[in-house]
Amino acid sequence: MKVLESPFAKNVEATYCIEIGDFHFFSNYVVAEFRQGTNVAFKDFEEIFDLCDEIFGDQPYGFISNRVHSFSVDLVDALENSSKVSHIKAYAVVTYNHNTKRMLAIEEHYFSIKRKRFNTLADATEWVLGQLQFTPRPNKFHPL
Numbered sequence: 001m002k003v004l005e006s007p008f009a010k011n012v013e014a015t016y017c018i019e020i021g022d023f024h025f026f027s028n029y030v031v032a033e034f035r036q037g038t039n040v041a042f043k044d045f046e047e048i049f050d051l052c053d054e055i056f057g058d059q060p061y062g063f064i065s066n067r068v069h070s071f072s073v074d075l076v077d078a079l080e081n082s083s084k085v086s087h088i089k090a091y092a093v094v095t096y097n098h099n100t101k102r103m104l105a106i107e108e109h110y111f112s113i114k115r116k117r118f119n120t121l122a123d124a125t126e127w128v129l130g131q132l133q134f135t136p137r138p139n140k141f142h143p144l
Contacts, residue, residue: 002068003031006121013141016051020044025055029062029128036069042081055140060089062128066121067093067100075110090131091115092124
């Protein structure tokens with residue numbers, strides 16, 4: 001289920017649509033929905049990481065990859081660059097079919113960031129918020 005079609009839509013604080021997908025920002029996490037057929041590489045994230053830095057500052061935040069579409073990940077690139085993302089405290093992946101689950105199992109060998117798989121966006125969100133020990137944090141949308 002896409003974020004904007006879910007009960008979480010009312011809590012979206014900003015949505016950024018870029019070439020590789022749509023990124024929905026919440027108070028302390030972001031949900032990525034990559035476009036069908038996209039090949040995702042670390043360089044494609046530069047714009048999103050800049051937005052995360054602007055919005056979350058140096059606060060830890062969560063990242064949810066909501067895999068509503070089929071896309072590929074540049075695995076060599078992931079191996080070389082995933083450790084450069086220092087402020088992501090919780091990384092969840094929502095899968096909706098068996099093939100995506102199998103691909104995720106392969107990807108795990110290439111990511112230095114620990115990721116946890118879920119079957120629903122609700123479960124992923126609950127886990128991310130638990131990992132962040134949810135307390136409102138100042139950010140671009142909610143300054144002190």
